[in-house]
Each structure stands twice: as C-alpha cells, then as structure tokens.
Amino acid sequence: MPKIYSLSLALLLSQLQLKAQYADTGTGSLKEHIYWCNWAGFTITEGATKTFITSDSLTVTATFSDVTGTTPVPNYMSYAGYDFNNPAIKGSLNTNSSAHFKVAFTATRNNTPSPVTMVAISTGSTTYTGACSTSMALSTDTTEVTMGNASTVIFGILAAFDRGDLPASYGYAAHELTYTPCTLTQQSNFYLGAIAPDADTLKATDDGADEDAITTFPPYTGGGEYEITIPVYATTTAYVSAWFDFNRNGIFDANEIAIDTITANTAILKWSDIPARLPAGKVSPSAFRFRISDTLIINPTGYAPNGEVEDYFIALTAPCDVKVTTLPDVILCAGKSTQLSATGATTYQWTPATYLNADTIAQPVASPTTTTKYTVAGTDAYGCTGEASLTINVNPSPVITTSKDTSMCTGTTIQLSGVSDIPASYTWSPAKGLSNTTITNPTASPDTTTNYIITASTIYGCRTSKNIYINVTPTPVLKVTPDSPVVCIGQSVIMTAAGGDEYAWFTSNDSLLTTGTALNISPLHDTTFKVYIKDYACKLADTLVVPVIVYDTPTTTIAKSGDIDCANASISLKATGGIYYTWETAPGITNTHTASPAVSPLETTTYEVTIMDGHGCTNVESITVNVDVALEFTRYPIPSAFTPNGDGKNDCFGLKRWGETSWFEFNIFNRAGRIVYLSDSPDACWDGTSKGEPLPMGTYIYMIRARTVCGDVVRKGTILLIR
Missing domain, CATH: 2.60.40.10 (Immunoglobulins)
Structure with missing residues (x-):
C-alpha cells in the first residue's frame, strides 16, 4: 500500500533527465532521499494517468479521479534547499481558485509490484483525506486533495538508498532505507559499524561517514586463510555477506564470498583457499564489499530492502613476491x-x-x-x-690523431695520416683514390671532393672513426677566347683570358698592354699577341700566343625594282657583296635574312641591311622606297577594238596590268544592256563569246570596277568586236 506523507520543506526544482529525479543541487536534509515528480506537459482530467520512472528502475503511476473545479496547472518549483538546473521542469501543481481531485499511486520494480512511500508538500489552503496530522499527508491508497485559492501541491517519491562505491567493474549494490510513517524518521534496524547508513545518489563515488565498520584491515600472512571481525547492529537475526577480490581481477568471483549469521553485535568473516602470494591481477588495491540485511544476500550486486552496504578499496599488506x-x-x-x-x-x-x-x-x-x-x-x-x-x-676506445682537412687539384696526389693512441688495426673508406686502405698513411688521388673515414679497431672490438675532408678543385684550363680571332679593318674584337688568378697581355715584341682578363684590339694588319696566365691554387702558369688575322671591309651595293604607286603595291630590293644579309626590321618587310626581299610599305620608308662576307667582315647599306598613291590607277591604255580570229594578236579584250586589288568586277554588255560576259579576276580577258557561242561583230559596252591601294576605281567605255 502506498503511503503519502506531507513535508514542511522548501524546494526548488531544476533540470530532470528522467521523469523523476533527485535534486542535483541544494542542501536540503532529504536531498538524496526523494525523487520529485515532473508534471510538465500533463493535464489533470478524469481518469488521466502519469508515470514516473526513477533511476533505480522504480515505476510509479499516478491515476486521477473525481476531478472537479479549476484544473491545477503544472509549474516550476522554487523552494530553498532542493534545486535543479532547468526551471522548465514543472514540479508543482498550482491553482488560483478551488480545485478537487483524488490520486492513487501504484509502483512496480522490474514488472513486479513494489511498495512505495510518497510524500507531499503544499502551500496555501490544501487539505488531504487520511492525513497523519494537519500538516502531514495521507496514508491510504487513494488520497483526496482539496485545494483553495493560490494553493500549490508537490508530490515526491521517497526512494532513499545506501549504496556501494567500488569501481564499476564490481557492480553496484543498493539497500533501501526505511522510515516511520508521518514523522519520516529513518528506521535503522540493521547496519555495519556504529553509524547508521545514509542515503547516497546513484553510483556514488564516496559513501560518506557511515563507512565506519573497519578502520584497519589485518595483514594477509600467506597461510591461505583470511579473517575479519567487524562490529554490527541488529535488532533481530541478520546476515552479513562479504566479498574479497583476492585474485584482483576486478570482479567478485563465486569463491570470494564469506557469510556470517548475526546473533550478537559482531560478525566474523572468513575466506579460505587464498593463494600464498596475491597475484598482481587487473587492479592493484584489494576490493572488499560487506552487506547486512535480515534476508540472506548471496549476490554482491543488486537491491536489498533494508540494511547497509560498505565498500573498501585498500592496499592490503600481503607477502611480497616481486622478482626483479x-x-x-x-x-x-x-x-x-x-x-x-x-x-x-x-x-x-x-x-x-x-x-x-x-x-x-x-x-x-x-x-x-x-x-x-x-x-x-x-x-x-x-x-x-x-x-x-x-x-x-x-x-678503452682508441683516440685517433689525423692529418688536417685540405684542398687539392685533380691530377695531383696528397698523403693522409691517422694514428691511434693504443694498438689498433685500421680501415680507410672509401677505397677509391687511395693507395692502401689498411695502413696509417696512404696516399690519396681523388678526382672529386671526398670525405675519407679512418676507423681504428682494438682487439676488444672497440672502434673509433674520424674524418679527413679533401676538397678537390678541378685543375683549371688556361685559355683565351677567341683563340684565333679574325678582325675586319675598322672593327674591333675583345679577347678574354680564363683559368687563372693572374694575367698579363703583351704585344708580339713583349710590350706589356694590360694585366686584366680582357684585351680590346682594332689592328690594321695581321699580328700576334701573348697572354701570361697563372693559377695560385694548383700552381700552374703558361704563356699563350694568340694570332690575329685582319681582312678588308667587303664591297657592297643595294638597289630597288621601283617605287610604290597604285599599280605597284610591292617592289623588290637587292643587296650584293656578301654571303649573309640581315635587314633591320621595318614596315613592309617580312623576310630579313635574304639578299632580295620584297617590300610593301604604306609610306616612304628607308631600308637598311648589314652585309657579311665569308670572313665575317660586314658593311651596312641603305635605300629609300618612295610611296605615291596619287598616280593614276594604271598607265596602260584600254584598247578600242579586238579581233578574236585566233591569230594570236589582239584575240581578247582585257586590261593588261591592274596591280593589287582586294575586289574586282569585269562586265560586258550588248547594246540592249544585257550582260554577255562577267568575271571577278583581274587577269580576265573576253574572247567575244557568250555562253560558248560567238557574238556578232559590233560595238559592246564594258564596265570595270576594282578596289586598289588607291581606293575604289571605275573604268567604262565601248569596245568594237571585229570578225
């Protein structure tokens, strides 16, 4: 039978993750004892039900009947001492005028009917039927509630548990705390130690001050048995069940339980078949769990209707078995x-x-x-x-003294040296360029920069290595560029010496000219120069003789085929006197490496060409091409008659020279104005026929239209066809 008790407590409700939950903040004395109902989204009507589920798998259902008057409205709670984080949770039922209803609470745990204790608090003029007193709630299955103006009623589920606090792998144990009706005084008929159990939140990590049964665990001596005596309190016969995880695997196995039936104020728990040396296992401390109830408990986890559970996680003194x-x-x-x-x-x-x-x-x-x-x-x-x-x-490891890093030129030889301070054998690497790889002082002739490594090894196998860095400089090539220069009269050439650090230029009779790397000459006849070159790094020196050949300037000419007019849009230029021709870029020229380029300038232009003979001597010529587009379209007259008799003379009618055109039209008309011949080719010539048939002798009219560099041109007139 559910019982409802009224509490004079101040409560504040906040966020609930379940439909009913402990207050998560606040300092109320029953903070960890009561799940508060959340009425959010619920309306009290005749026959309406509301289900609340606690985190301990307790399902409580409220059923309403005899609903009259104003419907109470769910609202948030605001009472000191019991707080939640979310004010959207509606923990109270409020009304501003009279309301009446009956409510019956039923409960199940894991689909099995379970006893449940309900509490209620109220403000304003709220009364209950069957109340313990004027200010307490009812103790019948169905409670009748009458609310006056500005009244509030709040319902809670009294579900307080004492819980174990070992790590999760050991599972959780919970003992329900019981209370006397009306006064809600905790009933503590069975507990461990001297302090009655207190309420804990789900999966608490610290079980509080009631964990007092054992202050010191006796050491394990390695004899295979372990015994603990603990004080208990029991008003009637009770049972103490205890578990000791002596294999330290993080769970309580079936052989790790000890049980004692209590008829006095102490319990003696004894375990046997314990290993002489406790294994390391998965956990380092030793886990103990003790449970007391008036019902024999054989499982280390789960629910008990009364009593207490105490957990301990301690470093138990036991025989050492450490093998380092x-x-x-x-x-x-x-x-x-x-x-x-x-x-x-x-x-x-x-x-x-x-x-x-x-x-x-x-x-x-x-x-x-x-x-x-x-x-x-x-x-x-x-x-x-x-x-x-x-x-x-x-x-000892050998200490090697070696010759210093150095530089050398290709083609030369240098001696290396490496000596150990204690007897040792030697190995040089790489072997390339060395005269011997197992002596202390081989000669080296590397052709590229090389890092030689000498390793000294003792009879004990101790080795030391050291490097000698040889920077190889390629032997320089002493040279002059060009080494046999050719010079044309009136021109100059620069001779450049390379490969050394010191230079001196002389005439053929040994007169010093300069000590620089280059010499600029402009001789008038064949001659000879000398240059002395010295390299410091490779210690090389030589005097090079440079012969110079002098040639005359070539004889050149330049000519043009005419000038540009309306009939001549392009003309040709012609240069002579050389074998290589290079024209300066200018308007109207497209080929700049020929002796006779065609040019088509749009305005008077001067063209310049560099002419080179077989010796490399050059001369420059230039010519001006005049452009005059004011000349008449053509200088050639149009004939007045023609005789298409096949004698090869005057057999057709056409204009002999037009020049360049971008559009052309040539038409012949008879005296009636009908076209008898037409063409769009400037080279066209009429043979006196029309559609392949000879036309009769007579006078015909011609019209020629063309678009030239001088613009649009029209020529028209008559022509006499004679047969």
Whole structure:
C-alpha cells in the first residue's frame, strides 16, 4: 500500500533527465532521499494517468479521479534547499481558485509490484483525506486533495538508498532505507559499524561517514586463510555477506564470498583457499564489499530492502613476491652507450645514478667511462620490493690523431695520416683514390671532393672513426677566347683570358698592354699577341700566343625594282657583296635574312641591311622606297577594238596590268544592256563569246570596277568586236 506523507520543506526544482529525479543541487536534509515528480506537459482530467520512472528502475503511476473545479496547472518549483538546473521542469501543481481531485499511486520494480512511500508538500489552503496530522499527508491508497485559492501541491517519491562505491567493474549494490510513517524518521534496524547508513545518489563515488565498520584491515600472512571481525547492529537475526577480490581481477568471483549469521553485535568473516602470494591481477588495491540485511544476500550486486552496504578499496599488506630481473653483464667500449632493462615491478630505482640518462625508469641508457656495477631496486603496486644487478665492463676506445682537412687539384696526389693512441688495426673508406686502405698513411688521388673515414679497431672490438675532408678543385684550363680571332679593318674584337688568378697581355715584341682578363684590339694588319696566365691554387702558369688575322671591309651595293604607286603595291630590293644579309626590321618587310626581299610599305620608308662576307667582315647599306598613291590607277591604255580570229594578236579584250586589288568586277554588255560576259579576276580577258557561242561583230559596252591601294576605281567605255 502506498503511503503519502506531507513535508514542511522548501524546494526548488531544476533540470530532470528522467521523469523523476533527485535534486542535483541544494542542501536540503532529504536531498538524496526523494525523487520529485515532473508534471510538465500533463493535464489533470478524469481518469488521466502519469508515470514516473526513477533511476533505480522504480515505476510509479499516478491515476486521477473525481476531478472537479479549476484544473491545477503544472509549474516550476522554487523552494530553498532542493534545486535543479532547468526551471522548465514543472514540479508543482498550482491553482488560483478551488480545485478537487483524488490520486492513487501504484509502483512496480522490474514488472513486479513494489511498495512505495510518497510524500507531499503544499502551500496555501490544501487539505488531504487520511492525513497523519494537519500538516502531514495521507496514508491510504487513494488520497483526496482539496485545494483553495493560490494553493500549490508537490508530490515526491521517497526512494532513499545506501549504496556501494567500488569501481564499476564490481557492480553496484543498493539497500533501501526505511522510515516511520508521518514523522519520516529513518528506521535503522540493521547496519555495519556504529553509524547508521545514509542515503547516497546513484553510483556514488564516496559513501560518506557511515563507512565506519573497519578502520584497519589485518595483514594477509600467506597461510591461505583470511579473517575479519567487524562490529554490527541488529535488532533481530541478520546476515552479513562479504566479498574479497583476492585474485584482483576486478570482479567478485563465486569463491570470494564469506557469510556470517548475526546473533550478537559482531560478525566474523572468513575466506579460505587464498593463494600464498596475491597475484598482481587487473587492479592493484584489494576490493572488499560487506552487506547486512535480515534476508540472506548471496549476490554482491543488486537491491536489498533494508540494511547497509560498505565498500573498501585498500592496499592490503600481503607477502611480497616481486622478482626483479635485468640484463646479463655487458661489455662496452668507452664512449658508447647501452640500454639497461628491468622487469617485475612497478617503479624502479637504479644506483649509482652516474652516467645514466634517468635512474627511476625501467630502461635507462648507461654511458659509463669505467667499469661500473649497477643495481636496480623494484617496488610493485603493493609496496613489495626486490632487486637485481649487472656489471658493465668498459674497455678503452682508441683516440685517433689525423692529418688536417685540405684542398687539392685533380691530377695531383696528397698523403693522409691517422694514428691511434693504443694498438689498433685500421680501415680507410672509401677505397677509391687511395693507395692502401689498411695502413696509417696512404696516399690519396681523388678526382672529386671526398670525405675519407679512418676507423681504428682494438682487439676488444672497440672502434673509433674520424674524418679527413679533401676538397678537390678541378685543375683549371688556361685559355683565351677567341683563340684565333679574325678582325675586319675598322672593327674591333675583345679577347678574354680564363683559368687563372693572374694575367698579363703583351704585344708580339713583349710590350706589356694590360694585366686584366680582357684585351680590346682594332689592328690594321695581321699580328700576334701573348697572354701570361697563372693559377695560385694548383700552381700552374703558361704563356699563350694568340694570332690575329685582319681582312678588308667587303664591297657592297643595294638597289630597288621601283617605287610604290597604285599599280605597284610591292617592289623588290637587292643587296650584293656578301654571303649573309640581315635587314633591320621595318614596315613592309617580312623576310630579313635574304639578299632580295620584297617590300610593301604604306609610306616612304628607308631600308637598311648589314652585309657579311665569308670572313665575317660586314658593311651596312641603305635605300629609300618612295610611296605615291596619287598616280593614276594604271598607265596602260584600254584598247578600242579586238579581233578574236585566233591569230594570236589582239584575240581578247582585257586590261593588261591592274596591280593589287582586294575586289574586282569585269562586265560586258550588248547594246540592249544585257550582260554577255562577267568575271571577278583581274587577269580576265573576253574572247567575244557568250555562253560558248560567238557574238556578232559590233560595238559592246564594258564596265570595270576594282578596289586598289588607291581606293575604289571605275573604268567604262565601248569596245568594237571585229570578225
């Protein structure tokens, strides 16, 4: 039978993730005891139902009947001590005038009917039937509620639990707290220790002050059994069930339970068949769970109708079984490093710390200069320790003294040197260019820059390498460009020397001209020059003789075929006297590397050409092409008659020369005005026929139209056809 109790509490409601939930902020004394109903979106009508689900799988259904008067409106709660984060949640039912209804609450847990305790708070003139007192709520299945003006009623589900607080892998245990009717005094008939259980939120990580049954856990001696005696409180016969995760696998196994039936004020829990050495397992502390109730509990998780649960997660003192291991002894060459390694523990400490990159890790790097014994002490998660050691025997490494880095020229030889301070064998690399790769002082003749490496090895296998860098400079080529220059009279040439650091130019009779790299000459006859070149790096020097040949300037001419007029849109130029011709770019010329280019300027233009003979000597000629478009269209007269008799003389009628045209029309008319011949070709010539048939002798009319460089031209007149 559900019971409803009235509380004189101040409440503030905020965000609820479920349909009913604990207040998530505030300091009310029953903050973790009551789920508050959320009426958002609900309207009280005859026969209406509203279901609330708690996080403990408790389903509570409210059913309304005898609804009269004003319908109470869901509204947000605002009462000190019980707060939520979302004011949109409607936790109260409000009315501004009289209202009446009956409400019955039923509850199930996992589809099984379950007892439920309901509480109510109200403001204004609200009364209940069956109330414990004037200010308390009702204790019948169906409660009749009468609300006056400006009244509020708030319903809650009293669902307080004492909970375990071990990590999630162990599961969760919950013991429901019970209360006396009307006064809501907590009933504590069964609990562990001296403090009664208190209410906890779901999956609490800290179970609070009521975790007092055990202050000190006795050490495990390794004998296979473990026993704990704890104080309890029980008004009648009760049962204490306890679990000890001695294999540390993160769960409570079936063989890890101990049970005692309580008839006095202490419980004795005993486990057997425990390993002599507790394994490391998945978790390092030891997990314990203790549950008391008037009903025997055989599962470490789940719901209990009364009593208390206490969880402990402690570092239990137990026999140590830490075996720290490390590498065998090591032989090391001075100046080298090796990585050490230890296993079997959680934390490590190496001694001595000298020449270690770190002394508190499992795998430090050691670089000792002398033979050293290292010891590592390891500690596991339970405080057990062990140690191991190894010795690093250090053998001396050779120290090599070598010749210095240097430079050389290709084609030369240099001697290298490398000597160890202790007996050793030698190897040089690369072998290319070396006279011997296993002696201390080979000669080197590399053809490119090379980094030679000498490695000295002792009988202990200790090695040291050192580099000698040989910068190879290509042997310079002493030369003059051009080495046999050809000069034309009136022209000059620059001779340039290269390949050295020092230069001196002389005449053929050894007169010094300049000490620069270049010499500009303009001789009038064949002659000879000398240049002295010296290279400092490769210690080279030579005097080069440079013969110079002098040629005469070529004899050249330039001519034109005419000038530009209406009948001559293009003319040709002609240059002579050479074998290579280069015309300066100018309007109207398209081919600039021929002796006779065609030109078609639009205005009077001067053309210039450079003429070169077979010796490379040049001369420049120029000519001006005049442009006059004011001349008449053609200088050739049109005949007045023709005789198409096949004698090869005056057999057709046409204009002999037109020049360039972009459009042309040639028409012949008879005296009646009918066209008897037409053509669009400037080369057309009428043979006195029409459509292949000879026309009769007589006078005919011609009209010629053309578009030329001088513009549009029209010629017309008569022509006499004679047969």
